Amino acid sequence: MRTTSIAPAIAPVTRDGAPEGRRHDGRRRFTRLSNYLFVLPAVVLMAAIVYYSIAYTVSLSTYETNGISPRRTFVGVENYLRAFDDPGFWSSLRNIGLFLLLVPVQMAIGFAFAVVISSGIRAAIWYKIVLFLPVVLAPAIMAPVFVQMFAPGGPVNDLLTGVGLGGFAKAWLADPDTAIGVLGLIFIWGGTGFSFVIYLAGLSQIDRQVIEAARIDGAGNLRVLGSVVLPMLKGSSVTLVVLGTIGTIKTFDIPQIITQGGPANSTQFLATYIYQQSVKNYAAGYGAAMTVLLVVACLFLAAAQLRLARRGDT
Structure with a gap:
C-alpha cells in the first residue's frame, strides 16, 4: 500500500528570520500607533482650550465675581436661579x-x-x-x-x-x-x-x-x-x-x-x-451661568431634532 505524505504549510520567512505575516502585523501596529501620535497634539490642544474653557465656565458660574478682581464669593446655584427670575433673560428667550x-x-x-x-x-x-x-x-x-x-x-x-x-x-x-x-x-x-x-x-x-x-x-x-x-x-x-x-x-x-x-x-x-x-455690568459669574444654560439648550435641541429625524426614517 502506498502512502502519501503531505508536507505542512510553512509561512514564508523574511531575511531577518521572522514570518512574513507576523512582520505585516507589526507594521500595521506601528502604523496605527504613529497615526495616534500624529493626532495626539491636536487632541491635547483641543482638550486644553475647549474642554478647559467649558470646565472653567461651569466653575465660574457658581461664584459671584466681576471677572477682573481675584476676589470671588461662592454662591452655588444662585446664579442659575437668578436667571429664571430675570425678566431680561426671559425677554431674550x-x-x-x-x-x-x-x-x-x-x-x-x-x-x-x-x-x-x-x-x-x-x-x-x-x-x-x-x-x-x-x-x-x-x-x-x-x-x-x-x-x-x-x-x-x-x-x-x-x-x-x-x-x-x-x-x-x-x-x-x-x-x-x-x-x-x-x-x-x-x-x-x-x-x-x-x-x-x-x-x-x-x-x-x-x-x-x-x-x-x-x-x-x-x-x-x-x-x-x-x-x-x-x-x-x-x-x-x-x-x-x-x-x-x-x-x-x-x-x-x-x-x-x-x-x-x-x-x-x-x-x-x-x-x-x-x-x-x-x-x-461686570457680572461674570451670572454671565457664565447663562452661558452654561445656552450650551445645554443647544445640545438638547440638536439631540431632540436628530432623534426625531431618525425616528421618521424608521
Whole structure:
C-alpha cells in the first residue's frame, strides 16, 4: 500500500528570520500607533482650550465675581436661579423663540429659489451669486448698511414717502415695536442664501428619471415637489433645521452691532444679554451661568431634532 505524505504549510520567512505575516502585523501596529501620535497634539490642544474653557465656565458660574478682581464669593446655584427670575433673560428667550419661527421661512424661500434655478433658467450663475452673497458678507460689513437703510432719513423712509406712504415713515430701529421686526427681515435675508445652496446641492443629486417617471404617472409640478422631491431632500431639511436652530440660539453679531440689544432691551438675545451682563455690568459669574444654560439648550435641541429625524426614517 502506498502512502502519501503531505508536507505542512510553512509561512514564508523574511531575511531577518521572522514570518512574513507576523512582520505585516507589526507594521500595521506601528502604523496605527504613529497615526495616534500624529493626532495626539491636536487632541491635547483641543482638550486644553475647549474642554478647559467649558470646565472653567461651569466653575465660574457658581461664584459671584466681576471677572477682573481675584476676589470671588461662592454662591452655588444662585446664579442659575437668578436667571429664571430675570425678566431680561426671559425677554431674550422670547426673541429667540420668535426667530426660531423664521427658520422654516428661510428654508421655504431658499427651496423655492433652488427649484426655480435648477430648472435651467438663463443666467442662473448670476442668480446663484446674488442669492449666496449674504452668506459670504460679514455681518460687520452689512450692519452699517442696514442702520443707514432704516434710519429716519434713510432709503426705506424715502421710498415710503415717494409712494405716498410717508405717514408710515419712522425711526425703525429706535421703536421697540419695529426694531425686532427689522432684525427679523435681516435674519431672513442672511439665512435664505445658505438654505438655497443646501437645497440646490440636494436637487442636483436627485435622479431625473424618478421625476420623469412621476410625470408619466400623471403627477403635476406641485405633486412632484410634495411627493417626490421634498421626501428625497429630507436629509438636507434636517441639516438646515438643526443648524438654523443652533445658529438662532447663538445669535449675537447682527443685534449687537445694529441695536446693541435696544431699545429698552426689546432686541436682546441670550448671547447679547450674556455679553451685556458679563462685560458691561461686570457680572461674570451670572454671565457664565447663562452661558452654561445656552450650551445645554443647544445640545438638547440638536439631540431632540436628530432623534426625531431618525425616528421618521424608521
